[in-house]
Amino acid sequence: MTREMLITTLRHHLGSRYVLHRREELMLYEYDGSAMDQAMPDVVVVPGSTAEVAAAVATATRLGFPIIARGAGTGLAGSTVAERGGMVISLARLNQILQIDPQAATAVVQPGVVNTDLSRAAAAYGLHFAPDPSSQRSCTIGGNAGSNAGGPHCLKYGVTSNHVLAITLVLSDGQVVRVGSAVSDTPGYDLLAAVVGSEGTLGIITELTVRLTRNAEDVRTFLAIFDDMEVAGACVSAIIADGIIPAALEMIEGEGIAAIESWAHAGYPPDARAVLLIEIDGLREDIADEARRIARVCTASGCRELRTASDAAQRERLWAGRKGALAACARIAPHYHILDGTVPRSRLPEILRRSAEIAAHYDLKVVNIFHAGDGNIHPLLLFDLRVPGTRERAMAAGAEILRSCVEVGGTISGEHGIGIEKRAFMPWIYSVEDQSAFADLRNVFDPAGVMNPGKLLPSPTSHSSLHATEPLLRMTGRGAWI
């Protein structure tokens, strides 16, 4: 009855075309990028303006339905899955780039703009949007802000929160507020910092002013090839310790190298145990100097071979391997569970060894494809779910690896978010009091408790239902990215 009332009222505000409620329509919105976390929303709305978002939010709140914002649905932590039903707001129609100011190097965009589309539009002015998650051809700027997305080039340029200046936010009561400012240091609390990365739990972003980054004068990309994973891990630390902050510093290890090579033909030697993809950018004299130092450090670290991409085409080929890595791993095993921990860079060799040991203990394959320069690891556990007991082993191994990240001074998520997937692990890093301060913030923005309820923070209910509702395992090769 209430659901019918919700649908009727939403149709009144948005028009029936943009209120989806039939089962076959809703099925498309059951998933996020993690493919196997699924739940059916009660309704999906596709608003065409901030006013329509506000009307839809006010309606759902009044009728007590959970509200879940959704961009392209490429998230990997279940943040956009409607596990308690409710109203999913797809921001796909709000997909306009409203303004690019080349002088100030800023852009005003709607949340549904696809990440690479913004960089493509800004290229005419020698600018780009720096956050570059591997899903960047699909994922949206609004989703990037909601999840505080990372990407390979965040090593030098910072994550999404460093690039969002202001947003328009719809609060749970339908009120529309401007948070943050393109003007520096405006007085008042930095509420924007809390909203970016809040996974839709504080409000719905309907417009963003973002910082654009000037394209570098010179770029150079290297492929460093290693016969030993731990030696490669130590080399990452040695590069940073030498005072170089590369634009990106990525590692692929183990069986992933051969799988990627046979899939993407990126030129990775299939017999290598680990490869580093190193990119530096900046002024040409600085790049020449850094290139010499990287060659020296890699050689001293025991690198088997260092290749340099000499032109844009070669560079793109090296990157194609990295960005398509997850799909390539379908060749190794049909199912996967991807992790997202961060450790201090100096602990990388240790955590790589530890995750290999844990995977071996649980009789699983593990491939690491990750942002090594940030210490942000993505162990990819690979297996075949048709083998009985695999699911349990994979979940136990995943939890144990993340636990190891925390034990060496790291954290449970570097860029994918907490969502449904990792909320039960939050007590490993945050005390009851820490979590109470987070809950206070959330209540201030959403006193009705309707904005993406149950996500991000553990609660007695979410914890007890964890295993029943959260099959954390995914099909490989289904268009997910890391």
Next chain:
Amino acid sequence: MTPFLLYNQQPTQIVAPTSAEAVADVLRDASAQGLAVIPWGGGTRQGMGGPPLRYDLALDMRGLAAVLAYTPDDLVLRVGAGATLGHIQDLLAAHNQWLPWNPPLPDQATIGGLLASGATGSLRMGYGTPRDWTLAMQVALGDGRLVKSGAPVVKNVAGYDTHKLHIGALGTLGVITEVTFKVAPRPAHCQTLLAAFSSPLTILEAMQQIGQPPFQPISLVLLNHSASKANPILHSFLDDTSPHLIMAVRFAGTAGAVGRQIRTAVAVCVEQGAHTIELSETDDGSIWHAIADDLRPTDQLLIRVGAPLSHVREMLRLVESIPYQRGWPTDRYLIAGAGLAYLRWPVVALPDLLQALTELRAGLAGIGGYAVVEDLPVALANTDSPLDLWGPPPETLALMRSLRKVWDPAEILNPGRYLV
């Protein structure tokens, strides 16, 4: 001078805890008893926010000054909030690293106080603000809960970034007890170009060009004649007494990249009619220490003005014309790349200052800008019609008030000193 004296008000208690737990205990007790608490670091920025409504307890944070963790290879530093920035920079310098953050008086100012008061510096052009370098914090909330957020690694999305809420909040949500920073390798070389121009139009054109590729300045500051004369290093740069404007621009990197930018920047300055140009020695640190310290508290009124980058010229016209019409001598500084200007106004009759500030804010409102009082001298405080230090509140004021209400429910932290 009486310690912890604030606008002629004295605390009834002075507490100097040496642990975060002890800070939390102090706040819990103060909340229970309704005692107003003023957190103190080095006191260099206590002129922000003006006199408190109540002042019972001075909380001296300098006892929490320990370096808790520093692994140079990880470029991460965890430190007690009572450490001075200068101390931290010395420690980092020994490993050829730095925190690219240069607010005034670093040897006196503490990390916690600088963050709480939102202090930045000219390096923000090249490196962003401390918000970008702060990875985690431990904070004692007003009600005595000791909480942390963030993680001691360079990339983390677990939990809300609540630590950033305390940056610039003037200690009204909690007292920062510990901070984890990302730090950076020091650039191999830095060099500074000083150029004097007679015309505001040409210096702005030069600034515009030097702010664009291929230039990558890490700092670019414009000073007016009076400001440059007040600077102990720059005052001898020009003997000429005719009015002029000074540009100081700093480049960092390899000698080759710095040299090319310097040469090209000299050409731009010459083309724009700069009448005097000087290059620094290889160590230009003292110039920038002096420029940072220009913004220390004095007995004059210090105002911070911000505007969109696309309206910097209009902002400069306003900050120049309003005191000029009144015949006031003013020191003016523009932090390029941030759209921020700092102005020093003389202490004149309060109604005149009130009117000038109102006029400035009205003009700035027209271009989307704002003005706040960065440092209020004692002579202008404790009056019947005080200056509005913060200007019109943001539209999210209700949310901010609700947040303060849950973290500092007894309203004991810096009461009456912030806009929330």
